[in-house]
Amino acid sequence: MFLDVDGPLIPFGAEPQQYPTYALGPDLRGADANPLLARIDPQHGAKLAVLPCEVVWxxxxxxxANECIAPLLGLQQLAVVVWPEPSGVDDQDEREGLHWKTRTLVDWAAGRPFIWVDDEVTDVDRAWIAAHHEGGALVHRVDARRGLTDGDYAALAVWLRQPFGENLV
Ligand SMILES: [Mg+2]
Known part of the structure; x- marks a missing residue:
């Protein structure tokens, strides 16, 4: 499961005072700490950990994400998707509304079924993935104003219980 941070784990886009904040551990409380980390609900860690899939940043x-967020959530170090340098294809993708992450994630999946959790995905990405990815894929959009909710986790769990190998986009 490819997991975005800004939006799914760190809600934003509404008035700052609308967000609950959570205490940070001593390692993350320093002057250098990113104040957005206080918006991350540590309970996401347990909810992610019970999903029957590998989580990838x-x-x-x-x-x-591994240095600051994984410890906050009580998660082990996760694999991290490395983004390619910008290339000529990006401008065209942007015009067509394809997210800049989409091609890279499909490459990483290499035909394996995957979930992509992000606040910016659209039907353009779903259509592109359906046309370029052989395994199943769940492209799950999260409302950035609230971040991942229990309803989102329920939808992910339902999809993960499906038999794979079918076109589930
Ligand atoms: Mg995001």
């Missing part, structure tokens, strides 16, 4: 946080 798919975020611009890159290695910082």
């Amino acid at each position: 798919a975020t611009t946080w890159m290695d910082e």
